[in-house]
Amino acid sequence: MSTAHRENSETRPLLHASANESYDSVEPRGETTPTDPSPPLNKVSGADLAWVLAGLWSAVFLGALDGTIVATLLAPIGSYFNESNRSSYIGTSYLLSVCCFTPLYGRLSDILGRKGAMLLALSLFGTGTFLCGLAPSMDALIAARAVAGMGGGGVMTVSSIAVTDLIPLRQRGLYQGMTNILFGLGAGLGGPVGGWLNDRFGWRSAFLLQMPILVFSFILVTAKVSIKLPDEIQQQSLRAKIRRIDFFGSFTLVGTVGCLLLGFSLKSTEELPWSHPLIWGLFIASLVWCALFVLVETYWSPYPVMPIRLVKQRTPLAVSMACFFGSVAAFSTLYNVPLYFSAVRLNSSTDAGLHLLPHSVALSTGSVFAGWVMRRTGKLYSLTLTSCAMTVVAGMLIVFWKDNTSPFHLWLDIVPQGFGMASVITTTLIAMIASVAKEDLAVATGITYLFRTTGQVLGVSLSGALLQAVLTRKLRERIQGPGAIEIIERIRHSTSVISELNPPLREAAVSSYADALRIVFICQVACNFFCLLCCLPIQENTLPGTHEEQEAVYRRRKNTITGTPSDP
Structure with missing residues (x-):
């Protein structure tokens, strides 16, 4: 690494990138630098942009809605097939598929085009969802959810890439905030909608009635999404494009x-x-x-699906690791805070879920706020660190929840976690986009979503494994004698039985859950702190406010590589 590169600070302007770093950012192995480094501008009218966003965001909304609908339907589906012990695999198969196929869509969107990649994602998601509604067995349903996940992994990624093509970076954060609001709205409505459809028409209807929204999104993407790619890609034959995969x-x-x-x-x-x-x-x-x-x-x-040269760069690596640790902490919090109110406070499931309402509001608010700040200031570094610090503080407040903790803290301590993490997710995505060359935008976005989704799955899995390990040890210490093993297993598998136990056993169960959850909450603080550390190396690049300024940034970066004098 050159001396000049080592001396760069976090506030280094994008236009002053060193030649070596810029070359690493834009020159894929095996590709020839095109004569014209800047593809035509993808400028659309306000009306067309609204239709494009409607097509893209309706798919994002449906993906979030589908996730919580399925979570609500696990119990009735398991009962229907008389295989409740395997119902968790319905969610696991989908999440595994999403994590595996998310990063592939970055490169596919460069080969098939944004429209082609989005239509592929919608087709796979729609096919899997339709097959879920017709599944004759639990095995068929699990396989259909895996097919849906192959498309679900691309909906968010390609949607984000397409919006990046259409919106200048300085405004991009605000649009990402609006995307997150729709995602949160879909996730919030999925539970009640899924429950109502199951009670009224049966669980199959919850899958089949998603098809009209899918068709609506498919038609709009087909008719309105027309994003130009570089000429050397558009003019290639189908065989040449397939060879790029x-x-x-x-x-x-x-x-x-x-x-x-x-x-x-x-x-x-x-x-x-x-x-x-x-x-x-x-x-x-x-x-x-x-x-x-x-x-x-x-x-x-x-044509690597994940160029190692890209992951080794300072900002992309920092963003990827920050997204991973932040997602681990965020999803661990999302799943374990309601468990605290069910198992330790012995609240009803409805009341436990309501304690996440301030968190949901904070998620939407934090994302939009981050976008507004970046649009106003063109800066993101200080905002990112401040937001990370908020998640650390929130995690520490949750660790100190006790029997005498006031309702004020129980309702609002989680708010800085939601607000800060929503802001971090938005700013790190923009930081990633601003740090790479135009040719790497799609692949870099796919990498970001890979680390994010992997962190989400591990956040749930690891926190669950840790919770059960500590809980089992504590219960065995506190509950002994005849029938102890049976009682411990009942407590571990269902929090609803705790209130039915006699006072000594109930106290032992509550104390054991409190101890186990405190360990999980401490680990969440550690993950949030690691997220903060990973954000420190992120570089502050200029966020262009218009398409013309953004194209000028790309041209000057190319000129730095080729030695061509910059435009005056």
Whole structure:
């Protein structure tokens, strides 16, 4: 690394990038630098932009709605097939598929175009969802959810890439905030809508009635999304485009992520010990696939699905790790705070869920606020660190919840976590986009979503495994004698039985859950702190306010590489 590069501070302007760094950012191995570095501007009228966003955001809304609908339907679906013990695999198969296929859409959107990649994602998601509604067995339903996840992983990624193409970076954060509001709205409505549809028409209707929204989104994307790619891509034959797909890289990446997440998921859902051959076998397989993936991406693939040169750069690496740790903490909080109110405070499920309402409002507000600040100031570094610090403070407040904690704290301590994390997710995405070349925008966005979704799944799986390990140990210390094993198993698998126990057993169960959750909350603080540390190296790049300014940034960066004098 050059001396000039080492001396760059976090506030280094984008236009002053060193030649070496810029070259690393834009020159894919095996690709020739095009004569015209800047594709035509993708400027659309206000009316067309509204229709494009309606098509893209309706798909995002549906993806969020679908997730919570399915979570609500796990119990009735398990009862219908008389396989409640396998109902958790409905969610696991979808999440695994999403994590594995999310990063692939970055490169696919460069090959098939934004419209082609989005239509592929909608087709897979729609096919899987339709098959779920017709599934004759639990195995068929699990497989259909995996197909839906192949498309669900692309809906958010390609939507984000397409909006980036259409909106200047300085305004991009505000649009991301609006996207997050729609995502939160879909996630919030999914539970009650899914429950109502199940009670009124049966669980199959919850899948089949999603099809009209899917068709609406598909038609709008087909008719209105027309984003131009570089001429050298648009003029290629279908065979040449297919050759650009990194099949080996995609296969090894799926093996890496799939084996890793499956190992953690089986550990938490099947309650297998860490020493079980299946668990450590999956982890070893993940390491082997990871080594093969790095070798393929470094030495073999001319168009890598995840360019190693990109991940090794300062800001992309920092953003990726920040997204990972932040997502682990955020989803652990999302799942374990309601459990605290159910198992320790012995509140009803409805009341426990209501305690997440301030958090949901904070999520939407934080994302929009971050977008507004970036639009006003063109800066994101200080905002990112402040937001991370808010999540650390919120995590510490939650750790100190006790029997005598006031209702004020129980309702509002979680707010800084939601507000801060929503802001971090928005600012880190913009930081990633602003730090890479135009040719790498799509792939970089896919990498961001990969680390984010992987963190989400691990946040739930690891916190669940840790909770059960500590809870089991504490219960065995406090409950002994005849029938103790049966009582402990009942307490571990259902919080609703706690209120039915006699006072000594109830006190032991509540204290054990409180101790276990406190350990989980401390780990959440640690993850939020690691997120803060990972955000420190992020560089502050100029956020262009117009399409013309943004194109000028890309031209000057290319000129730095080729040695061509910059435009006056």
